[in-house]
Amino acid sequence: xxxxxxxxxxxxxxxxxxxxVRSNRGFDFTGYKQPSLMRRVTRRMQTVGVTxxxxxxxxxxxxxxxxxxxxxTLLINVTAFFRDSTSWQALRNEVVPAILHSKEDTDxxxxxxxxxxxxxxxxxxxxxxxxMLGVEEFxxxxxxxxxxxxxxxxxxxRQATYSKHKIDGLSEAQLKEFFDHKDGVYTFSKELxxxxxxxxxxxVQDAPISRxxxxxxxxxxxxxxxxxxxxxLTRFHFGLNDNGYLFLGKAEMLLxxxxxxxxxxxxxxxxxxxxxxxxxxxxLIMAQTGREASPDVLTDQLHLLETAFDVSPVxxxxxxxxxxxxxxxxxVRVLFGLSPQDIGRPLQDLELSYRPVELRSxxxxxxxxxxxxxxxxxxWQTPRGETVFLEVQIAPLFGHDNAILxxxxxxxxxxxxxxxxxxxxxANQELEMAYEExxxxxxxxxxxxEExxxxxxxxxxxxEExxxxxxxxxxxxEExxxANEELQxxxxxxxxxxxxxxxxxxxxxxxxxxxxxGVAVVNRDLQVQIWNTQAEDLWGLRPEEVVGQxxxxxxxxxxxxxxxxxxxxxxxxxxADSVELTVQAVNRKGRSLSCRITCTPLVNAKKxxxxxxxxxx
Numbered sequence: 001x002x003x004x005x006x007x008x009x010x011x012x013x014x015x016x017x018x019x020x021v022r023s024n025r026g027f028d029f030t031g032y033k034q035p036s037l038m039r040r041v042t043r044r045m046q047t048v049g050v051t052x053x054x055x056x057x058x059x060x061x062x063x064x065x066x067x068x069x070x071x072x073t074l075l076i077n078v079t080a081f082f083r084d085s086t087s088w089q090a091l092r093n094e095v096v097p098a099i100l101h102s103k104e105d106t107d108x109x110x111x112x113x114x115x116x117x118x119x120x121x122x123x124x125x126x127x128x129x130x131x132m133l134g135v136e137e138f139x140x141x142x143x144x145x146x147x148x149x150x151x152x153x154x155x156x157x158r159q160a161t162y163s164k165h166k167i168d169g170l171s172e173a174q175l176k177e178f179f180d181h182k183d184g185v186y187t188f189s190k191e192l193x194x195x196x197x198x199x200x201x202x203x204v205q206d207a208p209i210s211r212x213x214x215x216x217x218x219x220x221x222x223x224x225x226x227x228x229x230x231x232x233l234t235r236f237h238f239g240l241n242d243n244g245y246l247f248l249g250k251a252e253m254l255l256x257x258x259x260x261x262x263x264x265x266x267x268x269x270x271x272x273x274x275x276x277x278x279x280x281x282x283x284l285i286m287a288q289t290g291r292e293a294s295p296d297v298l299t300d301q302l303h304l305l306e307t308a309f310d311v312s313p314v315x316x317x318x319x320x321x322x323x324x325x326x327x328x329x330x331x332v333r334v335l336f337g338l339s340p341q342d343i344g345r346p347l348q349d350l351e352l353s354y355r356p357v358e359l360r361s362x363x364x365x366x367x368x369x370x371x372x373x374x375x376x377x378x379x380w381q382t383p384r385g386e387t388v389f390l391e392v393q394i395a396p397l398f399g400h401d402n403a404i405l406x407x408x409x410x411x412x413x414x415x416x417x418x419x420x421x422x423x424x425x426x427a428n429q430e431l432e433m434a435y436e437e438x439x440x441x442x443x444x445x446x447x448x449x450e451e452x453x454x455x456x457x458x459x460x461x462x463x464e465e466x467x468x469x470x471x472x473x474x475x476x477x478e479e480x481x482x483a484n485e486e487l488q489x490x491x492x493x494x495x496x497x498x499x500x501x502x503x504x505x506x507x508x509x510x511x512x513x514x515x516x517x518g519v520a521v522v523n524r525d526l527q528v529q530i531w532n533t534q535a536e537d538l539w540g541l542r543p544e545e546v547v548g549q550x551x552x553x554x555x556x557x558x559x560x561x562x563x564x565x566x567x568x569x570x571x572x573x574x575x576a577d578s579v580e581l582t583v584q585a586v587n588r589k590g591r592s593l594s595c596r597i598t599c600t601p602l603v604n605a606k607k608x609x610x611x612x613x614x615x616x617x
Contacts, residue, residue, distance in 0.1 A: 011034075013052065013053035013054045013057075014034070014038060014041075014053045015030070016053070016054070016057060017041070017053045017054075017056060017057045018030050020057050020060065021060075021067070021070075024060075024067075029074065033222075033223060033224065033225050033440075033443070033444070033447070034225075035444070036223070036444065036447045036448075036451075037074065039451075040073050040074050040451070041053075041056070041070070041073075041074070043073060044069065044070050044073045047069075048066065068152075071150065071152075072150075072152060079117040079118060079120045079121055079218075079219075080120050080121075080166070080168075080169055081120045081121075081123070081124050081166070081167060081168075081169040081170050082124050082169045082170070083120070083121065083124075083169070083218070084249075084250055084268075085169070086267070086268060087247070087250065087265075087267075087268035087269060087270070088124065088128070089268075090265045090267075090268035090270060091128070091247060091268065091270060092128055092132070094264065094265060094270070095214065095245050095247070095264065095265075095270055096128065096129065096132055096214075097132075098243075098245075099213050099214060099243075099245070100132070100133075102243050103213075106141070107141070108141055108142075108143060109129070109141050109142045109143070109213050109214075110143050110145070110209075110211055110212050110213050110214075111125055111129070111142065111143070111144045111145070111212065111213065111214045111215075111216070112144075112145045112146075112147070112208075112209050112212045112214075112215045112216070112239065113125065113144065113145070113146040113147070113216045113217075114147055114148075114201070114203060114215065114216065114217040114220065114236075115147070115148055115149075115203070115217055115218070115219075115220030116146040116147060116148050116153075116154075116157055116198070117148060117150070117153050117157070118153050118156045118157050119146060119156070119157030119158075119160060119196075119198075120162075120166070121216060121218060122144060122146040122157065122196060122216075123160065123178075123188050123196070125144065125214070125216060126138075126142075126144055126192055126195070126196060127174055127178050127192075129142050130142075130178070130192060135191075135192070138192070138195070139191070139192075139195060142195060143195060143197070144195060144196045144197070145196075145197050145199070145209050145212075146196055146197065146198045146199075147198070147199055147200065147201030147209075148198075148200065148201070149200065149201070149202055149203075151200060154198050154199070154200060157198055158198050160187055160188035160193050161185050161186070161187045161188075162185070162186050162187075162188075163184070163185065163186075164184060164186070167179070167186050177189075178192065203217075203220070203232045203235070204224075204228060204231065204232065207235070208235040208236060208238055208239035209239050210238070210239050211239075211241060212239050212240050212241065212244055213240075213241055213243075213244050213245070214244065214245050214247065215236055215239065215240055215244065215245070215246050215247065216247045217236070217246070217247070217248060217249075218247065218248060218249035218252075218269075219249030219250075219252070219446065219450065220249070221233075221248065221249075221252050222249065222252055222442075222443035222446055222447060223443075223447065226256070226436050226440070229257075230257065233254070233257050233260055233261070234260065236260075237260045237261070237273060237274075240273045241273070242273060242275045243272070243273070244272070244273050245264065245270060245271065245272050245273075246261055246270070246271040246272070246273070247269065247270055247271075248269040248270075248271070249269060249446070250269055250446075252269060252439075252443070253266070253269070253435075253439055253442075254271055256432045256435050256436060256439075258274075259274060260273070260274055261273060261274060262274050309327060309329050310329045310330050311329070311330065312329050312331065313331060314331065314410050314411070314412055314413075315329065315331040315332035315335045315336075315410065315411040315412075315413070316328075316329055316331070316332060316408060316409065316410045316411070317329075317332055317352075317408075317409050318397070318406060318407070318408050318409075319347055319363070319406045319407050319408075319409065320405070320406045321367075321404055321405060321406050321407075322346075323346050323347045323348060323360075323363070324344060324345070324346055324347070325342060325343055325344065325345055325346070325347055325350065326343070326344075326406065327343070328342065328343060332411060334383075335380075335382060335388075335411065336351070336352050337383050338350070338352065347359065347360070347363075348360065355380075356378050356379065356380035356390065357375055357378050357392055359392075359394070359409065362375065362392075362394050363394060363407055366394045366395070366396050366407055367396060367404055367407070370396055370404070371396070372393060372394060372395040372396070373393075373394045374391065374392070374393050374394075375391070375392040375393075375394075376391050376414075377389055377391075377414075377418075378390040378391070378392055387415075388413055388415045389413075389414050389415045389418045390411045390412060390413060390414065391411075391412040391414050392409065392410070392411055392412075393409070393410045393412065394407055394408075394409050395407065395408045395409075395410075512530065512532035512533070513532065513533055513534075515532065515534060515615070516534065516617065517534055517615045517616050517617035518532060518534040518535030518536075518537075518538045518539070518615070518616040518617075519531075519532040519534065519535060519613065519614070519615055519616075520532075520535055520546075520551065520613075520614040520616070521602060521611060521612070521613050521614070522551045522567065522611050522612050522614070523610065523611040524571055524609070524610065524611055525550075526550055526551045526552060526567065527548055527549065527550060527551070528546045528547050528548065528549055528550075528551050528554075529547065529611065530547070531543040531546040531547055535616065537588070538587055538588065538616060539554075539556040539557060539558060539587065539588055540556065540557075540587075540588030541554065541556055551563075551567075552564060556588075557585045557586030557587055557588070557590075558583070558585045558595065558616070559583050559584070559585060562581070562583050563581075563583075563597060563599070563614070566579040566581060566597070566599045567599055567612050567614075569599075570599045570600065570601045570609070570612045571601070571609055571611075571612060572609075573601050573609065577601070578598055578599060578600045579598070579599040579600075580596065580597070580598050580599075581596075581597050581599075582594055582595065582596045582597070583595055583597060595616055595617065596616075596617045597614060597615070597616055598614070598615040598617075599612055599613070599614055600612065600613045600615070601613075
């Protein structure tokens with residue numbers, strides 16, 4: 001897979017592509033895990049026929065509509081109702097009762113479903129709360145916020161309509177109570193839907209929703225790298241109430257963020273917020289009692305106190321208010337090379353006043369503020385050449401009248417602590433890296449599984465579309481076969497009619513040819529319809545020259561003007577009466593002759609005059 005991805009360009013070109021998407025459309029994918037992100041981008045590039053990341057950047061500039069297809073490829077929306085049922089059961093049995101127990105009967109309950117996709121898990125928590133509270137109390141107390149980066153997924157979630165295979169995880173009682181079923185589509189209850197607020201939200205850039213009691217973000221964090229996950233979880237920590245809960249997907253374990261969240265039910269991936277520790281007051285009660293004693297007893301007690309101070313494992317000196325060194329125990333003498341002769345000398349005359357740290361300014365601050373001052377991680381090289389780390393504590397000493405008598409300066413050796421702390425941090429880093437690698441591997445597997453599931457759903461959809469197309473083609477084929485059969489039947493009928501017509505025409509031609517006189521048939525518009533052979537021989541006009549022409553405009557030896565009125569009388573007649581007349585004419589050879597014309601109306605079966613038959617003898 002790595003070699004295939006390298007064929008599309010180097011990491012610099014890929015970062016340039018992501019920066020272009022962020023600057024033009026406001027979608028920041030730089031925090032996503034690069035291997036899985038590159039796989040999905042190259043899949044889209046192969047679809048449009050682009051061979052490198054730089055070419056795809058140019059392609060986006062020329063084809064802005066491509067952004068929508070790219071986002072649909074990058075933002076995988078795979079979800080289901082009550083997905084991972086054991087985790088939801090833990091949520092029902094442990095978390096929701098704890099939230100309800102911590103609140104008054106009228107306190108609001110705020111839920112945030114981050115990365116809600118098409119809304120199945122959002123409506124799952126709505127159904128669970130409605131079942132546990134009752135619908136009326138749910139409507140009065142619960143507010144659910146559902147956010148996602150994908151506008152298309154939000155649009156689908158707002159519609160709250162689901163097909164049959166998407167509601168497999170729901171019981172018949174839940175379907176009956178919370179859904180309306182019509183035409184094979186299940187629609188979530190409109191009354192409860194009004195209590196869910198959907199909106200676009202970028203977990204990396206946008207501010208979190210606050211005062212949340214329960215936050216659902218399942219199988220979303222796994223798409224981000226460790227640094228981005230940390231930023232998102234910090235925002236979640238800020239948005240949750242101190243006793244709020246975080247519900248993650250089965251691939252998300254939070255093994256490296258124990259300072260923010262602690263597990264409530266690790267198997268179900270349910271965590272609770274770790275409250276931030278604030279400053280707290282510490283009250284130190286010092287009690288002192290005494291009674292009269294003999295001088296020997298007082299001397300023994302004084303020696304006991306001096307010995308106890310001298311053998312203390314903590315290096316310590318005591319100064320008067322004027323800066324004179326009063327006490328220095330054995331540990332401080334060994335550590336800084338002091339001698340008994342230094343007792344009674346001003347601190348400013350000693351090297352200790354400025355090495356390993358400037359003490360005089362700290363003393364002034366202690367006296368001025370009348371409270372201890374602590375300096376940490378002070379490095380010092382002992383007379384033996386060893387380097388030690390010290391914590392210097394400067395505390396004022398007060399008398400009975402609350403006046404400052406002097407100061408006690410303690411040099412606490414924290415070298416062993418620093419070494420153990422460094423070893424612990426190193427071990428924690430190695431452990432955290434191991435946890436991150438384990439979680440990253442787990443999330444990669446989950447991501448691959450999500451992608452395979454998404455691809456499987458796409459293939460199922462494509463298969464259904466192909467089956468539907470095949471059925472349509474089969475239907476069209478049947479319709480074409482039926483139409484073809486009808487056309488064949490019509491063609492056969494047309495052939496039979498054509499044969500009958502040919503026979504009739506042949507018979508009619510024989511009749512006209514058998515007549516001794518010329519025959520012409522005109523329609524009601526006086527256009528010639530039939531012109532037989534005898535008429536052609538008589539007047540010298542062929543049928544193709546005459547048929548379709550206006551009869552009274554024919555150029556021949558017959559005085560057609562004298563026939564105008566007889567023809568009109570026949571057309572106007574209601575009975576089939578003939579009109580005969582004789583006219584002087586000239587035949588095609590130029591010979592004069594007397595021609596007897598018989599005009600007979602052409603009547604159809606309905607007794608309607610369709611034209612005139614002219615017989616010329």
